[in-house]
Amino acid sequence: MTIAETLPAILVANRGEIALRIMRTLRRLGIRAIAVYHALDRNAPHVAFADAAVELKGDPPVAAYLDIPQLVAAAKASGAAAVHPGYGFLSENAAFPRALTEAGIGWIGPHAEAIAAMGDKIAAKRLAVQAGVSVVPGSAGAVAHATDAEAAAEAVGYPVMLKASAGGGGKGLRIVRDPAELAPAFAAAQAEAEASFGDGRIFVEKFIERPRHIEIQIAADRHGHVIHLGERECSLQRRNQKILEEAPSPFITPETRAAMGAEAVALAGAVSYDSLGTIEFIVGADRSFYFIEMNTRLQVEHPVTEAITGYDLVELQLRAAAGEPLGIRQDDVRFNGAAIELRICAEDPDAGFMPSTGPVLRLNMPDPTHARFDSGIAAGAVVTAAFDPLLAKLIVKGATRDEAIARAVEAASETCILGVTTNLPYLRRLLNLPAFRAGETHTGLLADAAAELAKPELSETDRAAMLAAVAARADTIRHALARLPEPLSAIGQWRNT
Amino acid sequence: MAQHMNSVVLTAAGETAAIDVVRRDPHGLVLSIGGITYLICDDPQGRGVMLDGRVVPLRLVRAAGADEVHVEIAGEVYLVEIHSAIAAASGAASNDGVIAAAMPGRVVAVRVAAGDFVETGAELAVMESMKLHISLTAPRKARVLEVLIEAGATVDKGEPLIRLRETTTEEAADAPH
Numbered sequence: 001m002t003i004a005e006t007l008p009a010i011l012v013a014n015r016g017e018i019a020l021r022i023m024r025t026l027r028r029l030g031i032r033a034i035a036v037y038h039a040l041d042r043n044a045p046h047v048a049f050a051d052a053a054v055e056l057k058g059d060p061p062v063a064a065y066l067d068i069p070q071l072v073a074a075a076k077a078s079g080a081a082a083v084h085p086g087y088g089f090l091s092e093n094a095a096f097p098r099a100l101t102e103a104g105i106g107w108i109g110p111h112a113e114a115i116a117a118m119g120d121k122i123a124a125k126r127l128a129v130q131a132g133v134s135v136v137p138g139s140a141g142a143v144a145h146a147t148d149a150e151a152a153a154e155a156v157g158y159p160v161m162l163k164a165s166a167g168g169g170g171k172g173l174r175i176v177r178d179p180a181e182l183a184p185a186f187a188a189a190q191a192e193a194e195a196s197f198g199d200g201r202i203f204v205e206k207f208i209e210r211p212r213h214i215e216i217q218i219a220a221d222r223h224g225h226v227i228h229l230g231e232r233e234c235s236l237q238r239r240n241q242k243i244l245e246e247a248p249s250p251f252i253t254p255e256t257r258a259a260m261g262a263e264a265v266a267l268a269g270a271v272s273y274d275s276l277g278t279i280e281f282i283v284g285a286d287r288s289f290y291f292i293e294m295n296t297r298l299q300v301e302h303p304v305t306e307a308i309t310g311y312d313l314v315e316l317q318l319r320a321a322a323g324e325p326l327g328i329r330q331d332d333v334r335f336n337g338a339a340i341e342l343r344i345c346a347e348d349p350d351a352g353f354m355p356s357t358g359p360v361l362r363l364n365m366p367d368p369t370h371a372r373f374d375s376g377i378a379a380g381a382v383v384t385a386a387f388d389p390l391l392a393k394l395i396v397k398g399a400t401r402d403e404a405i406a407r408a409v410e411a412a413s414e415t416c417i418l419g420v421t422t423n424l425p426y427l428r429r430l431l432n433l434p435a436f437r438a439g440e441t442h443t444g445l446l447a448d449a450a451a452e453l454a455k456p457e458l459s460e461t462d463r464a465a466m467l468a469a470v471a472a473r474a475d476t477i478r479h480a481l482a483r484l485p486e487p488l489s490a491i492g493q494w495r496n497t
Numbered sequence: 498m499a500q501h502m503n504s505v506v507l508t509a510a511g512e513t514a515a516i517d518v519v520r521r522d523p524h525g526l527v528l529s530i531g532g533i534t535y536l537i538c539d540d541p542q543g544r545g546v547m548l549d550g551r552v553v554p555l556r557l558v559r560a561a562g563a564d565e566v567h568v569e570i571a572g573e574v575y576l577v578e579i580h581s582a583i584a585a586a587s588g589a590a591s592n593d594g595v596i597a598a599a600m601p602g603r604v605v606a607v608r609v610a611a612g613d614f615v616e617t618g619a620e621l622a623v624m625e626s627m628k629l630h631i632s633l634t635a636p637r638k639a640r641v642l643e644v645l646i647e648a649g650a651t652v653d654k655g656e657p658l659i660r661l662r663e664t665t666t667e668e669a670a671d672a673p674h
Contacts, residue, residue, distance in 0.1 A: 361567060362558035418558045418567040418574065428572045455573060458510070462571050465553035467507055468528050468537040469546045470566045470577040471516040473559060474505040481521065 004030035006322040007082050007106065011036065011054075011075045012046070013096075014086030015065060016376030017392055018298070019046035022084050025314040034078045036071065038064040040386055045378050054078055061386040065089045068099050075105050082106030082321060084314075088388065091297040092119055108321045110220075110275035110296050117271050118294040128291045131270035133263045136282070136290040138205035146183040152204040153182055159209065162186060164193035165201035172196060175207050210442035211282040213237065214249050214289070216264035217305045218277045219316050221326040226268045228261035229309050230335050232301055234280075235441040236430065238353050243423065243446075244430060245301035246340045247308050250401055250439030256287045261330075267294065276302075276317045282443075300343065300390070303372060307339035307397040338401040340408045342427045344417065345389040349426035350455045355389045358382070361419030371396045371411035383420045391422065401439070405431060429453050506580040506600055506631075509568075513580075513600065545570075580654070594642070594661040596621060596633055598652040607648050613641040614664060621659050622646075633658065640664045 009032035012019045023033040023046065035050030038061040047053045054074040058064025065071075066089055075083050083100055085091035085108070094116040097107040109115070118124045128135055139152035142165050153160040153176065162185060164172025172193030174185040186202060194200035217229040233249035234242045248257070264279040278299050281289040302313045311328070320326065346356050363379040375392035377383070383391065396411050398404030412428050430436060433449055446453065458466070471477055503518040519527040525538025525547070538547050545555040555570040564579040580600035606623040609615060615635040622633045639661035646658050 359560070361560055362556065364556070413572065416556050416569055418556065418569060419560065421574070425569075425573045456571075458571060458573070458575070461548065461551075462553060462555075463509075464530050464533070464535055465537070465546050465548040465555060466509065466568050466570050466575060466577065467514055467516055467530055468526075468535055468548065469555060469557060470507055470509075470568065470579065471505050471528060471530075472526055472537060473557075473566065474507075474579045476505050477503070477516075477518055481518070481526075 002030070003318055003322050003324070007031055007318065009034060009051075009078065009080050010108065010318075011071075011078060011080035011083045012050075012086065013065065013071050013083050014089055014091075015041055015044065015046060015387065016390065017374045018086040018088075018300070018376075020049055020376055021374045022086060022298075022314050023049050025312055025318070029315065029318065031318075034075075034080050036065070036074055038062075038386075040384060043378075044381070045376060052078055061384075068093075068096055071096070072099050072103050072105065075100065076103060080105060082108055084108040084317075085297065087297050087300055092295070094119065106321060108275075108317050110273055110277060114271040114273050114275075114277075115296045118296050121293060124293060125291070127270055128267055131263075131266045133267045133291045134281075134289060136205050136208070139203050142201035142203050143186075146186040149186045149202065149204050150179065150182050153179065156204065156206040159207040161205045161207040162189040162202050163205055164189065164197060164199070165203060166193065166197035166199040172202065208282055208284045208288075208290070210285060210444065211235075212249070212251060212284075212441060213242075213280065213292075213443055214252065214260070214283045215278045215280040215295075215299070216260050217299075217302070217313070218264055218268045218273065218279060219311075219313070219320075219326060219328070220268055220273045220275060220277070221320045222274045222323050223325045224272075225326045226265045226273060227326065227328060227330045227333060228264050229305050229311065229313075229333055231257060231260060232278075232299075232304055233441065234301060235443050236436070236446060237443055238349070238446050242301060243343045243345070244340065244427065244436075245304055245343075246338065246401070246404070247304040248335055248338065251283070251287070251441075253287070256283075256289070260289055263289075263291070267291070275320050276313055300393070301341050303374065303393065303395040304339040304341050307372070307395060308335050308337055309333060310336070337397050337399050338404040339395060339397045340404045342394040342408060342412060342431075343390055343423075344392045344394060344415070344427070345423050346383045346391055346420050347389050347423050348421045349423045349453070353423070355385060356383070356421035357385050358420035360417060362416060364414065364416035366394060366411035366414040370407055371414070373415070377417075391417070391420075405437065425455070426453065429456075508578040508580065508600065509575050513602075578654070594639070594663065595657045596659040596661065598624060598654055598656045598658055599631070600624075601654050602631075602652065604646050604648055604650045604652060604658070607644060607646065609641045609644065609659070611641055611643055615639055615641060615661075624652075635661065638664050 010026055011034040012022050026033040032051045035047045035053040036056050037047045038058050040061045056064035056070050090096040094112040097112045100107050125135055137156040143149045159177040162174040172189045174189045176182050176185045189202050190200045212235045214231050214233055216231050220226040231249050232245050232247045234245045236244040278295040280292040283289045347353050348356050359382045360377050360379055365373045372395040377391045394411055396407040398407050409431050506515050517529040519529050519534055525536055527536050536549050540547050540552050545553050557566050557568040559566045566577045568575045602624045605625045608620050617637050619635045620632050624631045642662050643660040
């Protein structure tokens, strides 16, 4: 049986670029694609592309895409054999696949127990330890006295971080580099935690300096096979959200990749994982790595893995859900070249990355022969505050990392979005940041390099060109020109672009 | 600096500039920006504009019905506002008779008071923006209903300054001279 025979129609319970990207694979495999949409998205590209579309009600609009009963009803009514959740929304909510199963509808994702197990961060860490996965070393729970903290710090090695059990917002947090500073720092952290949370319990954890965020892509099936598809370097983040990802990581050696991959496969095996998933690690300067969490869904940045492995990850997900064996052994996986993804978001990096709204008045996409552009927007669309600010992803590949960067620069300059403010100019600056070029990324880099990444001054020539170009299009000038008895040929050179 | 019909006032990145058309040239337009003249035309290959014979790549779009042009140049994006200084200078008031500030700036002088009768073209107030003086004039024969600002006030674009009511000939004739 082909996959289209097993799963003849799939409802995509998402919107924007990811809904469209999933539907492209459905179309290629001959599977009917069913879209859902809130009225605000009625004219969105994912609705236009789908074979059928079901409107969902929701107030606020985002609630439409989070409404399990409505989605189950839409899947039933449209004859969907299964639902693909995409990322975000209900993709990691175990209640959704459970409700679908009850209604006799399939789920393009892992079994609900795996989602639930990994959704609880403390339980996930415990599972990881049991599976032999490295976690950030620290005290086994809260430490009562400074002397206990000192013993724990000695055991994990300096520098250490003192963290409030009830913590958040940096309160009760201290980084200690010198054993002599530990006792006073412990007292201060305890007092601060007591004052902030009414809970002075403090625990000790190894402090990872300039950590990198590197994740391992897992693929599994319902027959017990699990493989990894290498890593993605995701250290470039603002407000803990990634904006540029690459594969492979310029920092990872084949040995570290193999070790991280083995631990990721072990953790997936521990929860009988049977779909696509990602295991996130933080990696220290010495390439020591520690489990953070597992994402039991398709990741935003999955295209960089597709670019260097040649696999369509959505297809792997669909095949696993259809009960087909993975058919790929670890030894079959090859990594070719380097890939970079830029996340183009409706936000203003020059105003603290505040989300922005407005119309897309002009949209130029990059040359598709050199770049993949996964987009959920079209010219004329209006970006509202109702949904996630991610508008599009630009993905490029090169034989080497330097070539991939050069292609990213080129594709980013070909791309143009005007009307709504986006972070595209900022991403262009980032591609030229020396630390990025050198592969010296870490999760604090964007904050550390804020001055280098600030909007540069416009040169006098460029400023004059900009003002002149706008002036020539101003109504008053056009009217004035109409009155000037000069050569008519000149005015013919002006076009409304 | 006098404001005349062949000029436009633009604001970009917080700076306001007046651009004057010096002349039309067989190769494009000669404009004066801050006292420096430039020859500009569109790049025939569509990459941007030609400034003094050199290509400066840029892309732009003007929102329908808005006095704003979004420009991408040197990898960065700018919003350029077009101030209808000419309209203000020639005294175009909105239908409700409100004379509004065409651009952000300072009110230098107020020439009228509530109750005054004014002739078409009479100067009502003078505004200054980036050392550019703009005369706000009456679009038609009118009576000043209300003066909403004082000399020296800083105003935003679109802020109402003076309210007028169009007058009939008889009304104006009855006015004290």
